[in-house]
Amino acid sequence: MTKIIAVISQKGGSGKTTALLNLAVAAHRDGRAVLVVDLDPQASATLWHRARADKTLVVQPTHPAGIANLLKVAQEQGVELVFIDTAAQTDSNAAEAVEVADLVLITCRPSVMDLRAIPNSIRLCRIRDRKPHVVLTQIETQGTLQDEARRTLASLGVDVLDGGLGRRAAFHHSIIDGRSAAEYEPSGKAAQEVRRLYQTVCQLVGLPSSHRVTKEGTR
């Protein structure tokens, strides 16, 4: 059964593509059949893939009208996880992704501007009967911004995942040549944060959090 994860946010630059690509690589390296669907006309995920040496992880650009067919083919081919990257601002684009998703992640920096945009994303999900989860991104490792953001989000009644992604050079640098943070710096903090997020995402979609352990019994 294919599980579909949509990553949305109304704010540009909130870290949608970075979070999504890191999760997709984590799933791929975990031995799962993964497809990344790039709905963003800016094509950031597609360009990342073009720069990537290892093409075994597939990134497919499409437009909203093409999603249904792509998902049908993915299902037939036994794809386990589909990650859909969306554009900021354009409701129709994100709405299509939310419509088909089993899990919606909203990326959000702990900043006033991002927080103010969250109610719009929540609304987009609720009218489609989806319960979104917020992933905090680009979290400053010092200071209280994260705590304040978590309080604000709690007051909006939205679920915020534990952990999140810090503002780390590995996220920024790895994207340039088509890698993930874990491929760039395997024992770094960014890699650790992605592992944790990946495990949470697996739990939320009802998949065992380490595919290799259950499938191969090797680790």
Ligand SMILES: Nc1ncnc2c1ncn2[C@@H]1O[C@H](COP(=O)(O)OP(=O)(O)OP(=O)(O)O)[C@@H](O)[C@H]1O
């Ligand atoms: N956790 C992070 N740490 C450091 N830099 C980050 C992190 N997440 C994202 N960035 C950087 O912030 C910028 C925006 O990130 P990204 O492209 O993932 O956001 P986006 O929400 O997909 O943007 P858009 O709305 O344009 O699609 C990029 O330069 C990226 O390298």
Ligand SMILES: [Mg+2]
């Ligand atoms: Mg993007």
